[in-house]
Amino acid sequence: MSTKKINATITGVGMYAPEKVLDNAYFESIVNTSNDWIITRTGIRERRILETGGTSDLATAALKDLMEKHNLLAEEIDVIIVATVTPDMFFPATACLVQDNVKAKNAWGFDLSAACSGFLFAFQTGCSLIESGRYKKVVVIGADKMSAITDYTDRNTCILFGDAAAAVLIEPTEDSAIGFKDALLHCDGQGKDYLYMKGGGSLNPATHETVDNKMHYIFQDGKPVFKAAVVGMADISYELMQKNNLTGGDVAYLVPHQANLRIIDATAQRMGVGKDKVMINIDKYGNTTAATIPLCLVEYYRAGKIKKGDNLILAAFGAGYTWGAAYLTWGMD
Numbered sequence: 001m002s003t004k005k006i007n008a009t010i011t012g013v014g015m016y017a018p019e020k021v022l023d024n025a026y027f028e029s030i031v032n033t034s035n036d037w038i039i040t041r042t043g044i045r046e047r048r049i050l051e052t053g054g055t056s057d058l059a060t061a062a063l064k065d066l067m068e069k070h071n072l073l074a075e076e077i078d079v080i081i082v083a084t085v086t087p088d089m090f091f092p093a094t095a096c097l098v099q100d101n102v103k104a105k106n107a108w109g110f111d112l113s114a115a116c117s118g119f120l121f122a123f124q125t126g127c128s129l130i131e132s133g134r135y136k137k138v139v140v141i142g143a144d145k146m147s148a149i150t151d152y153t154d155r156n157t158c159i160l161f162g163d164a165a166a167a168v169l170i171e172p173t174e175d176s177a178i179g180f181k182d183a184l185l186h187c188d189g190q191g192k193d194y195l196y197m198k199g200g201g202s203l204n205p206a207t208h209e210t211v212d213n214k215m216h217y218i219f220q221d222g223k224p225v226f227k228a229a230v231v232g233m234a235d236i237s238y239e240l241m242q243k244n245n246l247t248g249g250d251v252a253y254l255v256p257h258q259a260n261l262r263i264i265d266a267t268a269q270r271m272g273v274g275k276d277k278v279m280i281n282i283d284k285y286g287n288t289t290a291a292t293i294p295l296c297l298v299e300y301y302r303a304g305k306i307k308k309g310d311n312l313i314l315a316a317f318g319a320g321y322t323w324g325a326a327y328l329t330w331g332m333d
């Protein structure tokens with residue numbers, strides 16, 4: 001029996017960002033804020049909003065984009081993992097709706113809930129399914145319709161979030177030089193009080209009272225989350241680099257979760273990675289939760305900025321708390 005290790009590598013990407021744009025001027029017109037505050041405190045200039053439909057529509061559009069660009073047939077897909085905190089419904093899983101939309105008749109799938117770390121957790125899971133040897137084509141989608149759970153009267157949160165989805169196809173490769181290398185992932189429920197949506201679940205099912213108390217919206221205590229995110233993202237990325245004997249010079253790109261430009265800058269600094277090697281699109285999309293990291297990958301790849309053999313460090317921090325980093329070597333031309 002062969003003991004050759006199966007490597008998992010990204011062989012296709014797709015994305016979808018809705019057409020409707022909300023710029024900072026719009027928020028100046030609905031809450032007490034300013035373009036200047038938003039740009040200097042977060043780096044965000046605009047975000048996209050899905051006017052009709054749910055997260056499955058975002059995810060389906062991203063997957064269709066991937067299928068078209070990479071000639072992937074629906075029946076070839078073995079597994080669909082959708083990372084999201086805004087599923088269309090509690091059940092069935094968004095992955096089932098996506099499966100039906102593209103008619104992936106041979107696929108099974110599930111949703112994975114890890115907030116802003118959702119794509120990283122799903123990517124590790126997808127790579128493990130490939131490495132197990134049991135599956136050949138796993139699709140991992142990060143998708144969130146954050147506008148569905150955003151309180152547009154709360155200036156602390158409404159300026160931050162947007163809607164989008166992006167997808168990657170993971171396949172086995174015998175080329176040990178490319179693909180998924182390593183990941184360090186964590187969760188710590190001590191963070192549960194700082195970033196949450198309390199209503200609608202089994203603890204606080206929807207009632208008139210939960211609606212009146214705005215419990216179906218995102219709550220965030222920004223300062224502690226900011227501090228934890230800077231430390232969490234920077235330390236885990238640095239630890240992953242040390243574990244894999246990487247210096248800043250070995251890393252082509254840091255691909256950070258896009259929650260705040262100041263968090264991103266602090267992480268890059270700690271890793272010794274120059275600003276030109278940090279993927280950024282928070283200015284265009286805001287925080288799209290599970291979609292931010294794959295959205296960066298798609299845009300930078302399509303712009304010809306990522307080359308085969310490039311070492312990437314993906315890093316995220318989010319509600320839970322959840323956080324982590326993944327190291328991969330890009331395998332697509």
Ligand code: UT7
Pocket residue numbers: 032033034037038041042116155156157159221222223225226229258259260263287317318319
């Ligand atoms: O993606 C998942 C993980 N989430 C994160 O990583 C987000 C982490 N947190 C953050 O990015 C930042 O904490 C925020 C961007 C959310 C807030 O920035 P901050 O610099 O931490 O501001 P703050 O919450 O400490 O608020 C400072 C001031 C406050 O006014 P006072 O109390 O000093 O008078 C806020 O009321 O800024 C005020 N403020 C605003 N002012 C204008 C809060 N939001 C706004 C706003 N426009 N939109």
